[in-house]
Amino acid sequence: MAHLSPTPILDAAEDRTMILNMGPQHPSTHGVLRLLLEIDGEQVVRMVPDIGFLHTGIEKTCEAKFYQQVVPLTDRIDYLCPMVNNLCYVLAVEKLLGMEIPPRAQWIRVMLAELQRISSHLVWLGTHALDMGAMSVFLYCFREREELLKIYEMVSGQRMMTSYFRIGGLALDPPLGFFEAVKRFLTTFPEKIDEYESLLTGNFIWIDRLKGVAHLSAEDAIAMGVTGPSLRASGVDWDLRRDIPYSGYQNFKFKVPVSQDGDVWARYLCRIQELRQSREIAKQALEGLPEGPTKADAPKVVLPDREKMKTEMEALIYHFKIVTEGFTVPAGEVYQAIESPRGEMGYYAVSDGTGKPMRVHMRSPSYANLQALSKMCEGRLIADVVAAIGSIDIVLGEIDR
């Protein structure tokens, strides 16, 4: 938030160049990102991102909450895939507790995380195409996203801020009709992807705008901390779901799309193929869904069922204690990383043995990916800046936290 700063972030180095301010209120910055562009004619000489406009101090707020109360905060970090953030946080706390999660809960978590990846990628595709001037794709993408939001509403009662995962499992078993709805969506979805591709992949204007734009080499991507589809589009075959599996991902078969080109076009193709792979994983999770409980057997951590509370004294006591004073977590620190739609989402949690976390840090993929933006844009045209921003798929909520 340098508008209050005594010294300017960026000064024109020469007389030929000028400073162009882009954002924070700019439709193609996907939130409140401010970019300072030093331009020479139409060419970008330097670019400096300025962030912090959405900073709400979530990490500080976490320190005043019980462990379970942090889950709703994690929704607000990356609002396009709240369940992926919930998943990462609950996995981190479960690791701190040394807790075993029943397979049914793990499978449903994977299924929902993949559906979230699809809905997040749909927002990316729609807005990215909108930035590039292809308006109708947006409407097609949001048509399918609407179906997904209805599915999230079925399990959690909320379309966006779901908070459905609990430390130790799920809030409830999914309601009647949920699996049918997921199945219906997954059956019809591949032809919808074909539809998007028929609008874009062979479109000459689209290819011209994307091919060879905002190139990023594999070495630069690794040095800059880029992760996710942007890293894979630069030719690095790395996916945490496959390479360091969590939440039972080792039981699913899927391909990791990789491209060698490193430009906006490669990132587009990687994400489109990820849509198909995510659908594959969700389908496997649906078909192989094991029976059993959706909560871990840990009465001091997991809230008891409503029925038990009416019949068992202990259940009532545990419920009262968990709600009023939380549960204690053994002292220690963990770093749990998962593959969010944007890249490596990591939660670094430190416990001091009390009922509230001592420190929760979110390593958000967009925050690191944003650093590569300057590298992608410098020396290129202003019009390509919009393509580059769209291609790294940033969410300002998780950058500023």
Place this chain on the structure above:
Amino acid sequence: MPLAPAITDIEQLKDHPAIAALLSWNKDAVRGVRWDRDELSIWVAREFIREACVLLRDRGVVNFLSDLTCADYYPRDPRFELAYQLLSHKRKEFVRLKVSLTGEDAVVESMTSVWPAANFFEREIFDLFGVRFLGHPNLRRIMLPESWEGHPLRKDYPVEGYR
């Protein structure tokens, strides 16, 4: 499943590539190790942290800086602990390097020359904890306005009342 007790004995862990590389380079650099919940933490002396990262990167033990953050253990001294989450794409493993810093002298060498990714992470720590990084190209606040006073993620930062 109860938690396995943490291993802090360096003799038991010295076969790990990261620890072996650091020990063969400089025994004084390693201040302590901890294997806890399937994660390895290595405490590195403050003056060696940058060189230790260069060494681990050049020997191919790790190649990626995933995350860099800080935690405030106030009122304990040294109060700050920096945590560098390093990742090896080849070995598919995370290694955490840790550096302890005292409150009066919260300064450490910047990692931006090793991994440019550290740029934003270090600015965030500077902004929210007040830890300074020597050699950082642009060490200024990133989340808060430049006119902000104090560092909110410190434990002694007031959370209620007037500042």
